[in-house]
Amino acid sequence: MANSSKCPNASCDSTEFESVVGTPNNSSIKLLFIRCNSCGTVVGVVDSQYYIDASENI
Numbered sequence: 001m002a003n004s005s006k007c008p009n010a011s012c013d014s015t016e017f018e019s020v021v022g023t024p025n026n027s028s029i030k031l032l033f034i035r036c037n038s039c040g041t042v043v044g045v046v047d048s049q050y051y052i053d054a055s056e057n058i
């Protein structure tokens with residue numbers, strides 16, 4: 001693992017990400033999607049109710 005997070009998209013290589021709250025189809029839960037700021041590839045999903053705890057471990 002590299003020290004800095006990098007987009008898994010080989011043709012992108014961006015190191016900047018954004019978080020977007022979304023709700024999957026057929027679901028009422030809110031998820032926090034971590035995605036590439038450049039190409040939009042989702043690199044992680046966090047249940048938003050755990051986001052506060054999880055953010056301390058990222």
Ligand SMILES: [Zn+2]
Pocket residue numbers: 007008009012013014036037038039040041
């Ligand atoms: Zn990307």
